Amino acid sequence: MRQVSQFSRYIFIGVLVAMAGLVIYAVLNQPRPITDSDLDATVAARRTLTAAAITSSAVAIAGTPDLEATIDARLRATSTP
Structure with a gap:
């Protein structure tokens, strides 16, 4: 059971890192006015x-x-x- 919870924790952290990466990418690539x-x-x-x-x-x-x-x-x- 401990392995499943640790695996889900890694998945959760990976999703958070991916979301943060997408936010940074979106901020850097905003279109000009x-x-x-x-x-x-x-x-x-x-x-x-x-x-x-x-x-x-x-x-x-x-x-x-x-x-x-x-x-x-x-x-x-x-x-x-």
């Missing part, structure tokens, strides 16, 4: 992505003639049960 230039870059990237999404969705809604012709040809070629 966000600056105005970071915010401006984020806004510019969001605007670019939004513009690209609007353009691609407009193309998807309009459809392309080649795609429409391919779909129509495949529908005519498939047999219906």
Whole structure:
């Protein structure tokens, strides 16, 4: 019984040491504060992505003639049960 309690004590101490190590690692690796230039870059990237999404969705809604012709040809070629 004494060996089990000593083993659990070592496990407990190991967990505490690991937690302390993670705390020290987290404190040393904190991210830097966000600056105005970071915010401006984020806004510019969001605007670019939004513009690209609007353009691609407009193309998807309009459809392309080649795609429409391919779909129509495949529908005519498939047999219906």
